[in-house]
Amino acid sequence: MPRGGGLMAPGARLLFLLAVWTLAALARHGTGKAGDGGWQRPGPAVLAEEQRCAVERRADLSYSEFVQHYAFSRPVILQGLTDNSRFRALCSRERLLASFGDSVVRLSTANTYSYRKVDLPFQEYVEHLLYPQDPTSLGNDTLYFFGDNNFSEWASLFQHYSPPPFSLLGTTTAYSFGIAGAGSGVPFHWHGPGFSEVIYGRKRWFLYPPEKTPEFHPNKTTLAWLQDMYPTLAPSARPLECTVQAGEVLYFPDRWWHATLNLDTSVFISTFLS
Ligand SMILES: *[C@@H]1O[C@H](CO)[C@@H](O)[C@H](O)[C@H]1NC(C)=O
Ligand SMILES: *[C@@H]1O[C@H](CO)[C@@H](O)[C@H](O)[C@H]1NC(C)=O
Ligand SMILES: *[C@@H]1O[C@H](CO)[C@@H](O)[C@H](O)[C@H]1NC(C)=O
Numbered sequence: 001m002p003r004g005g006g007l008m009a010p011g012a013r014l015l016f017l018l019a020v021w022t023l024a025a026l027a028r029h030g031t032g033k034a035g036d037g038g039w040q041r042p043g044p045a046v047l048a049e050e051q052r053c054a055v056e057r058r059a060d061l062s063y064s065e066f067v068q069h070y071a072f073s074r075p076v077i078l079q080g081l082t083d084n085s086r087f088r089a090l091c092s093r094e095r096l097l098a099s100f101g102d103s104v105v106r107l108s109t110a111n112t113y114s115y116r117k118v119d120l121p122f123q124e125y126v127e128h129l130l131y132p133q134d135p136t137s138l139g140n141d142t143l144y145f146f147g148d149n150n151f152s153e154w155a156s157l158f159q160h161y162s163p164p165p166f167s168l169l170g171t172t173t174a175y176s177f178g179i180a181g182a183g184s185g186v187p188f189h190w191h192g193p194g195f196s197e198v199i200y201g202r203k204r205w206f207l208y209p210p211e212k213t214p215e216f217h218p219n220k221t222t223l224a225w226l227q228d229m230y231p232t233l234a235p236s237a238r239p240l241e242c243t244v245q246a247g248e249v250l251y252f253p254d255r256w257w258h259a260t261l262n263l264d265t266s267v268f269i270s271t272f273l274s
Contacts, residue, residue: 037200038093039265053242066166070251075207077242078249082162090157091199091267097123099157106148111139112189112218118143130265133183133223140219146178163271164195164249171273178268185222185261188214193254194272198246201266206239210255214239222261
């Protein structure tokens, strides 16, 4: 698969950014829809450009195909692996607030190296911090709910999650659950292999193989990188990119660089293999 298959003309990129930002601005004022778990707000239609994808999508992939073609070599988006409809229903805004509104969650700053942590009741996070990303604010000043989950307190939720049924020899699995606003995301970083499933919303991924360290500022948001750095990249320096839809799972191999951008308010869960 050629790298950079999801290129956009500079004009298209600007449109895409404007759309993300318009979507984010509208999200402040809209009202939720039941089908989206109450997390999404009405916004403009998805732009065609943003649907471009340079990561393969595979439905009903077998374990041996996964190991042979992807596990150690490249990312892939998996469809139809598990049925998480029950888990999805439990992750609606209303259900989560009713079950876990009072529990304290640990938020992290959305930058690359130094993660400041802040503890806050879940309800306060949802009501006061889950707003669209301000494109001018810094990642190290942006609080994001992802990981640091209290698995004993939230056991009644996580017991209903079916992770992708592919593990790798000698690895154990660990979950990271999160909810984040439109336009938010984590800037480039890498770690061990794993899966990331979108429960509600859409998440755009930007990926580079381990030997291709991207240029980025560790304290700037993905949105700022997309706005400032991406348009300056030579075609050969562009990442692999794709938008993962609700119900899909992206697999990232060991040590692949990646940055994420939530196109809507997103609920997501990663399964790390380490
Ligand atoms: C965030 O990072 C910027 C630039 O890297 C720095 O100037 C600023 O002090 C940092 N903010 C906090 C709260 O640490
Ligand atoms: C990023 O922010 C952290 C604290 O928020 C600061 O200690 C660090 O120096 C900043 N890094 C850069 C490269 O500006
Ligand atoms: C997890 O939640 C339980 C119950 O609220 C609490 O007693 C425990 O200290 C929490 N664990 C962590 C690591 O925060």
